[in-house]
Amino acid sequence: MTDGLAGKVALITGAGQGIGQGIAFSLAKRGVKVVAVGRTLSKCENTVAQIKERFGQEALAIECDISNLDQLPGVVEQTVNTFGRLDILVNNAVSATIKPLIALELEEINRAMVTGPTATLLMMQAAYPHLKTNGGSIINMASSAAKRWDMTNYGLYAAEKEAIRALTRTAASEWGQYNIRANCILPHAKSPALAWWTENRPEEAAAFVKTIPMGRIGECEDDIGEFVAMLCSDQSRYVSGQSIAVDGGQAYMG
Template sequence: MDAHDGPLAGRVALVTGAGQGVGQGIALALAGAGVSVAALGRTAATLEETCRQLRERGVEAEAFVCDVAETDAVPGVVDAVAARFGRLDILVNNAWAGAHGPLLELSDRAFQKGFRTGPFAAFAFMKAAHPHLKATGDGSIINLVTSAMVRWDSSTYGAYAAAKVALKSLTRTAAVEWARDGIRVNAIAPHALSPGLQWWTETNPEEAAEFVASIPMGRLGDCEEDIGRAVVALVGPDLRYLTGATVPLDGGQAFFG
């Protein structure tokens, strides 16, 4: 069966941080399932390249330049996406920008940035998307968190993990409150060879080798094939009874309990 005749064909997804890395991989995988995509991010050039690749897969795609930290603008952006495509079925909160480092070396501003672009931004997008997702009767939200939340040694990851723990809690609450509205809300905690992780791997080869060795599957995930395709499954009908879950996509490294 052609993907464009599949169960997700004709649906519309909004993906933040879609210009590269995991966000782009998710967008491409969704397009492969026949989903049209609104690609959001801060850089027009990278978004347009993503949209070019999406259109090559036979779906509609539109770039929306947006800084997720500017939460006052989020309702207008979400409404513009829904107006452009005529509906909104899937929201993927992928974008995040924050700081890493020992707690005593982090400024208040650096610590707060991860919350502004993480749970605060996701909260704004989720609220703005709610009426559109409810209208479809089968809406789905995917929030991206991290295995750093349960890392055995969270040194230098404290700010990152704290913001993502808040987003994990938000995911669970929205799942419960919005289930009767026909909206499922889940989170994923991925490891993937994004451009940022590729740079880190090349810059810190010994540390990177130790990190990969700690993954039972012995490799980092592919942004589209491992992470994106998992998202396609999560928002599809086969997992229609799953909501409020945090799914690790990390080759078995993290133990969530």
């Protein structure tokens, strides 16, 4: 049995580094044509260059800051114009503000909601008619922040991620009739964002790792990317509307 991924096309936001890049590599090694989207073009071009070197696979880099909402439909259009189809959408790019609720400013709240649920929804809407053609898979990034035993300082970040989970579940319900699957993952990975957090909050980061039963942070490609590839494959064709923690056993999703 094959995984059914060869020849498909995936659009991945935030693919210039970290988790997005790891997912891009794992899909490309299975014959998926990847469109790497990010606000820093050089990083996306680096991802594309590595895909071509490692896997000999076609790929395209597109510069786009997802907070520029009017640009999002054009990213999908450019993807389809280049490769003729779209089968997989990975909404990975996001911003994070970590501070007490009382200290949050309107600009920060708006930015979180724009780059989180709003951009995610608009990308799904733009991708919908193309995913509807042959069926497809949507992977959105959530977080276990809302499952923390102490959510101090993480309220806004958790809120934007929980909104994304709600949108994902709704897409699975409304679009399942067209064989469009939508799932969320809640990942822990050695990304630049996590490296920044570890450097700036070392005590909190050390305590955090101790709560992971497997005792380690995941690898962007070998752990997160490989799981996403499986979730997009034919082997997972009956999985939709789920939020799955890919975190070494830390989060309880019940």
